[in-house]
Amino acid sequence: MAGTGRLMHAVQYDGYGGGAAALKHVEVPVPTPKKGEVLLKFEAAALNPVDWKIQKAILRPFVPRKFPHIPGTDVAGEVVEVGQGVEKFKAGDKVVTVLNHASGGGLAEFVVASESLTVARPPEVAAAEAAGLPIAGLTAHQALTKSAGIKLDGTGEQANILITAASGGVGHYAVQLAKLGNTHVTATCGARNIELVKSLGADEVLDYKTPDGAALKSPSGKKYDAVIHCATGIPWSTFEPNLGRNGKVIDITPGPAAFWTFAVKKLTFSSKQLVPLLATPKRENLEYLVNLVKEGKLKTVIDSKHPLSKAEDAWAKSIDGHATGKIIVEN
Known part of the structure; x- marks a missing residue:
């Protein structure tokens, strides 16, 4: 599927600043998973304050790695293709993953993620609930x-x-x-x-x-x-x-x-x-959290849900700073 010249809908910005108004809806090629990576069909992503702080140049000149930049790191989805050497996942698996801020990629119909930071998502854990967990x-x-x-x-x-x-x-x-x-x-x-x-x-x-x-x-x-x-x-x-x-x-x-x-x-x-505290994502910790949700010992409180086509509304809500729980963008 990847590399077939197919296009997907994504949300990106072209430079620092501009807030929600600077987000653009674009058609870009579906990415190809490299060695050790999986390609996911996007189901839900959660926004974090660091997403818009990066847009405000808080980590300049290191992050983002290049413009235009597709933001978002916390994604739940379904594996559609695996790269070379991937052993834990196959097409059809439901997962949750955390991407790195430098390359992002979360607010798009298809997302490439590292196998090493991707965790299986049991049927008891909904996509939106799982997407809230990583950061x-x-x-x-x-x-x-x-x-x-x-x-x-x-x-x-x-x-x-x-x-x-x-x-x-x-x-x-x-x-x-x-x-x-x-x-x-x-x-x-x-x-x-x-x-x-x-x-x-x-x-x-x-x-x-x-x-x-x-x-x-x-x-x-x-x-x-x-x-x-x-x-x-x-x-x-x-x-x-x-x-x-x-x-x-x-x-x-x-x-x-x-x-x-x-x-x-x-x-x-x-x-x-x-x-x-500068948190470092670890797969075993994410697995632990997903399992707590499955067992009913942890829940994601969802502030609001927004379609990918209106991701700028979610972005504006996050900048506003009064969300109760997590702001979710979903397909």
């Missing part, structure tokens, strides 16, 4: 297990965890995953999402616009062993009084200030730390 789910998983040291099998000492922006893409997964461990979870979100975040398992939920919410104070007076920080714009001075003796703030969207605080805390041998 957001893996970030939540790594923040909790690697940075905060939480064991998700419920063993380990009890930990008090704070999750900021708990109704967002990463936050809503972080609440659910944290509760698989031996944790007490305090969460912050907007007033309209308090009941949702409670339903995901949070022990106490704060409206971030109230004085206690803005101060990140636990209603039960607990000090936090770790903060999974999914919001932006909260200074270290707000976190510090709420942290336990060896408390850590794990910043999932670290800017220059976060790295500066991290360095200063290291240099002053402070027992309280700010830890910038």
